[in-house]
Amino acid sequence: MFFVFLCSSCNKTNFDKQVSIQQAGEAQTVKPNIILIVADDIGYEIPTCNGGRSYVTPAINNLAKSGIRFTQCHVCPNCAPTRIELLTGKYGFRNYTQWGHLDTTQKTFVNMLQDAGYKTCVAGKWQLDGGGASIKKFGFDKYLVLDPFRDQTEGRDNNRRYKNPLLFEKGNFLADSVTKGRYADDMFAEYISNFIDKNVNNSFFVYFPLSLCHPPFFPTPDDAEFASWDPLKDHGDTAFFPSMVKYMDKKVKQIKDKISSVGLASNTIIIFMGDNGTPQEISSLFKDQKIQGGKATSTVYGTHVPLIVSCPTKFLTGQASTGLIDASDFLPTIANMAKLSQPKTYGPLDGISFYPLLFGSTERLRDWIYCYWNPQFNQDIFRVWVQDEKYKLYDSTNEHYFFDIRNDPNELTSIPPSQLDHHQKPRRNTFDSVLQVMHN
Helix, strand or coil: CCCECCCCHHHHHHHHHHHHHHHHHHCCCCCCEEEEEEECCCCCCCCHHHCECCCCCHHHHHHHHCEEEEEEEECCCCHHHHHHHHHHCCCHHHHEEECCEECCCCCCHHHHHHHCCCEEEEEEECCCCCHHHHHHHCCCCEEEEECCCHHHCCHHHHHHCCECCCEEECCEECCHHHHCCCEHHHHHHHHHHHHHHHCCCCCEEEEEECCCCCCCCCCCCCCHHHCCCCCCCCCCCHHHHHHHHHHHHHHHHHHHHHHHHCCCHHHEEEEEEECCCCCCCCEEEECCEEEECCCCCCCHHHHEEEEEEECCCCCCCCEEECCCEEHHHHHHHHHHHCCCCCCCCCCCCCCCCCHHHHHCCCCCCCCCEEEEECCCCCHHHCEEEEECCCEEEECHHHCCCEEECCCCCCCCCCCCHHHCCCCHHHHHHHHHHHHHHCCC
8 A cells, every 4th residue: 555645744843733723623612523433354455445356345435535544553363352452542461351351440432432521322243241231331321232241252143143133232132023134234323323313412422343244254135145044044155255345335334424414524533444354264356466364363464454534624535644553542542533631540551642643644653563462262372462564573472483574474484583684683672672561
């Protein structure tokens, strides 16, 4: 991908002045609405605006035209660790206890927004345990969710994540008669639309963690097979994945259109991102190469995800940024978006706000990304590493392997210390220093 900025680093003083003027003007108006859409199992290579060639994503492309694409956003290799880091602004070694569980002693940026007067809603895949009590504890006023408890995130219930979904609202599962023949992401989008209608005069935050495009690979309502499909009997097929991507894009458009229809487009920030790489069963064309999905691996194909932030009246449009971003950075960034100070009572926070990048700053806000990935359903794949756009160093649990990930994205050949060139050696030393102090 490429990057184009309208401001250069030599204009940083002017940039700061422009942001201060804009923020002063915004302070006289209602706080912006914020919608965070998290696509499940969508790697960087999927949207066509990023260079993908296998799928149809016009709504995501249009979102990028009206905002900024980020080319170097990296998260954990699978969903639950990413979502915990995303919501809390903390690396996993601080608060990750077990798969699919967020401890209720934690606070999220949703708590921060709710305390500031925002109305809040989550509709989609929860997978953080605790049901309604936890959802409320973490700051959400309204909810309609899939996977409210850890014991209902795998196996048979996963087959009901799309058609005839097993959804949870107001402390109970919806009756089968309510969800029969329905599609989960349709119900989530409708729930969000109703929430927006009721809060057009309030500042609101919406978290839309899509079911799409996680396995099983089932037909969508736009597929002929959907009408007769029995999710508890019929077997998924990767042939449905392109249709699932197209339907995901359709839901993005539905939310964007809803905001426009109620006259809130000028004061609503829409964020679209993936939660980890594409499933390993999926092969996609990206520019001129074939990419095999890397979900649940710590390679670039497991961590590199799309990120787009759009609000044409507030930020630059049609641009791309190479700024390094990880999942911990969303809490401070959303605090900036809402014109709030970062919470002082949430314990140590690891994120760095990428808010200046939305206005075209070329300042290198991050010099490295850190990841503590401990999925716990397979201890053999525990990983800790530091990386930038080009190089990556694992800690001692992986023998301090060092890779040139730009030229070796599958991490096939580590570079021993004795063979480091004059560019690689200082980066390895920097990364090693980060690893040594991170948990202290």
